[in-house]
Amino acid sequence: MEMILSLSIGVLVASGVWLTLRPRTFQVIIGLCLLSYGVNLFIFAMGRLVTGAAPIMPKGGFVDPDNFADPVPQALVLTAIVISFATTALFLVVIMASRGFTGTDHVDGKERDS
Amino acid sequence: MNGPSHLIVAPILIPLVAAAFMLLYDERQRRLKLGIGLLSCALQLLVAVALIIQAKDANGTGNAVSLYLLGDWPSPFGIVLVLDRLAAVMLLMASLVALPALIYAGAVWHRNGQHFAPLFQFLLMGVNGAFLTGDLFNLFVFFEVMLAASYGLLLHGSGRARVGSGLHYIAVNLMAAMLFLLGAALVYGVTGTLNMADLATRVPRLSDADRPLIHTAAVMLSGAFLIKAAIWPLCFWLPNAYGAAAPPVAAVFAILTKVGAYTVIRFGLLVFGPDAGASAGFGADILAVGGLATIAFGMFGVLAAQDLSRMTGNMVLVSSGTVLAVVGLAMEYDNPEMLSGALYYMLASTLAIAALFLLAEPIGRKEGGIAGLLAVTAEAYGGDPEDFDEQEEDAGPAIPGATTLLGISFVLCTLVVAGLPPLAGFVGKLTMLASAVHFASGMPALWGHWALVVLLIVSGLATLIAMARWGIQSLWANDEEPHLPAMEIGGILVLVAAILLLTIKAEPAMRYLENTAEALTQNAVYIGKVMTTAPVGADQP
Numbered sequence A: 001m002e003m004i005l006s007l008s009i010g011v012l013v014a015s016g017v018w019l020t021l022r023p024r025t026f027q028v029i030i031g032l033c034l035l036s037y038g039v040n041l042f043i044f045a046m047g048r049l050v051t052g053a054a055p056i057m058p059k060g061g062f063v064d065p066d067n068f069a070d071p072v073p074q075a076l077v078l079t080a081i082v083i084s085f086a087t088t089a090l091f092l093v094v095i096m097a098s099r100g101f102t103g104t105d106h107v108d109g110k111e112r113d114s
Numbered sequence B: 001m002n003g004p005s006h007l008i009v010a011p012i013l014i015p016l017v018a019a020a021f022m023l024l025y026d027e028r029q030r031r032l033k034l035g036i037g038l039l040s041c042a043l044q045l046l047v048a049v050a051l052i053i054q055a056k057d058a059n060g061t062g063n064a065v066s067l068y069l070l071g072d073w074p075s076p077f078g079i080v081l082v083l084d085r086l087a088a089v090m091l092l093m094a095s096l097v098a099l100p101a102l103i104y105a106g107a108v109w110h111r112n113g114q115h116f117a118p119l120f121q122f123l124l125m126g127v128n129g130a131f132l133t134g135d136l137f138n139l140f141v142f143f144e145v146m147l148a149a150s151y152g153l154l155l156h157g158s159g160r161a162r163v164g165s166g167l168h169y170i171a172v173n174l175m176a177a178m179l180f181l182l183g184a185a186l187v188y189g190v191t192g193t194l195n196m197a198d199l200a201t202r203v204p205r206l207s208d209a210d211r212p213l214i215h216t217a218a219v220m221l222s223g224a225f226l227i228k229a230a231i232w233p234l235c236f237w238l239p240n241a242y243g244a245a246a247p248p249v250a251a252v253f254a255i256l257t258k259v260g261a262y263t264v265i266r267f268g269l270l271v272f273g274p275d276a277g278a279s280a281g282f283g284a285d286i287l288a289v290g291g292l293a294t295i296a297f298g299m300f301g302v303l304a305a306q307d308l309s310r311m312t313g314n315m316v317l318v319s320s321g322t323v324l325a326v327v328g329l330a331m332e333y334d335n336p337e338m339l340s341g342a343l344y345y346m347l348a349s350t351l352a353i354a355a356l357f358l359l360a361e362p363i364g365r366k367e368g369g370i371a372g373l374l375a376v377t378a379e380a381y382g383g384d385p386e387d388f389d390e391q392e393e394d395a396g397p398a399i400p401g402a403t404t405l406l407g408i409s410f411v412l413c414t415l416v417v418a419g420l421p422p423l424a425g426f427v428g429k430l431t432m433l434a435s436a437v438h439f440a441s442g443m444p445a446l447w448g449h450w451a452l453v454v455l456l457i458v459s460g461l462a463t464l465i466a467m468a469r470w471g472i473q474s475l476w477a478n479d480e481e482p483h484l485p486a487m488e489i490g491g492i493l494v495l496v497a498a499i500l501l502l503t504i505k506a507e508p509a510m511r512y513l514e515n516t517a518e519a520l521t522q523n524a525v526y527i528g529k530v531m532t533t534a535p536v537g538a539d540q541p
Helices: A002-020 A025-045 A071-102 B006-022 B030-054 B085-105 B116-132 B136-154 B160-191 B196-205 B211-229 B237-244 B247-271 B284-304 B308-333 B336-364 B369-381 B402-418 B424-440 B447-476 B486-504 B506-521 B524-532
Strands: B066-069 B080-083
Touching: A002 A025, A025 A071, A025 B160, A071 B136, A071 B160, B006 B030, B006 B066, B006 B080, B006 B116, B030 B085, B030 B116, B066 B524, B080 B085, B080 B116, B080 B524, B085 B116, B085 B247, B085 B336, B085 B486, B085 B506, B116 B136, B116 B247, B136 B160, B136 B211, B136 B247, B160 B196, B160 B211, B160 B237, B196 B247, B196 B524, B211 B247, B211 B308, B237 B247, B237 B308, B247 B284, B247 B308, B247 B336, B247 B506, B284 B308, B284 B447, B308 B336, B308 B402, B308 B424, B308 B447, B336 B402, B336 B424, B336 B447, B336 B486, B336 B506, B402 B424, B402 B447, B402 B486, B424 B447, B424 B486, B424 B506, B486 B506
Parallel strands: none
Antiparallel strands: B066 B080
16 A cells, blocks of 8 residues: 555656646646645655544544544644645736736746747 | 633634624724724734733743633544743734734725625635634644735735735645645644644654555645745745735735744644654754745845835745745754844744735835826726725825835845844844854864754845845835835834844743744643643532
């Protein structure tokens, strides 16, 4: 499972970085989305990979924390998802405005040849 | 002390409440929103002064760290706000820049687009929160609050240049946010904590196998911080974005690079300070070299720039490069004296840079005055220029002698950024130069210090040349009296007065900052306070 997860994070981040460096705004935004997926999975993985563990401890008495999933990365990833979703939406609006002003979807607002 | 001091959370709550109130009124109530905003900024200034006094301890030399446990969860498990001398100084700086910028915006700019006033307050909330928080992930959240508001403010006034540079600015900062998240997650994965004081106690005890991982995490985090602080080669977005932003927005953006510098100082000196064992001083050399390169890059940028906003944008680079280089050198050689000079210089240069961003517009406003400006904006909006005609009187009475006032303010700000006597910039630069020469005298091997000495002097000269050239063109060779609303010059004069006050009161200010720098190299007080403060409800059943 470790191998699958780390490979998928690696592929997501690699494609995200490549797309972010492309000259079209649409490629940039897809790249940023893929990057944030990779980052979110990475935050999850930092809570260690366990299968079948309950997320919340039962009330009363001491329980062994090893048998439960770490709740902190879950809280972190939730915050990260919300924030990256909102900023990506904002970025999309700016991209549309830029397209309207310049008439091109190049990130610099003009084609390289012209 | 009975009960927690609720004053610590006030710099976050005041702008939050003010912004929430503003959202209740629609866009036509601009004067009311402006009033709420000014009130909120004035309150923040008062609170910052009170917190400056609170951060001194009884005999006035030590570092009185105070803690605010959010939700009364015991530290280090809950999120804490920590007020120490450095945080108090930064809060004061932020409110000193914010109030004049908002006064300036009250003349024209606050009505050139939607939601200027609430976004301005949310930006301040993010900035103040970033200065106060003692938790790494909470820092990320406040960073994002600040950045989200700054995206909106950068686009304020619209237009092709702003949208184009806003696109780059947002893309760069989204990447920085990803780096921040990766770094914070890795820190948690390796050490199991996100509290910065707790982290500082755990880093020296890490096993050799884990140490490269925490260094990787630190590199990712400082990547995010340094993009904000605009270190070379991560700074190419800055002159474009700041040059394109509306003047009051650019003025308040002058604080944002200092937020990056602050987080580098806080995180670097706390976690990789002298007590960090095998990790002590990690990355200090890179910071110093990067800072020096930033000064050089900014210096050439200042010389090459044609208009004042772009020139000032490059001065932001010089200013933050100076601070980063000194922090790197101070971290590597444990030299708090130089750090205190850098803090003083940062304070003075930020105020002067903000004033220059504000000055750029009225000096450059030649034909048509405000009506011309508004007509252009209206065109960009697709609105009717007629709507703006009656608003010219709204900008307040224009005052006579505009060129004289603008000229004097311009000269004073130039003296500060170039570091010439008798103003505050000179005091800061002199302290840095004196302690660098004193520390490295007779030791040519310490080339970092010598490079800093040379670059500080040369960059001052370059700034002076560029500013004198621009000043002669725009103030002397131009006999047209610009239209100057009273509120605009009011904002500029408040900043100039703050610079003069900082110069006159240089001795107590310098003593305060010396103690601040001293406290930054002794982390035991900070860590001890954060780790031992008990929740308020702990002694109750």
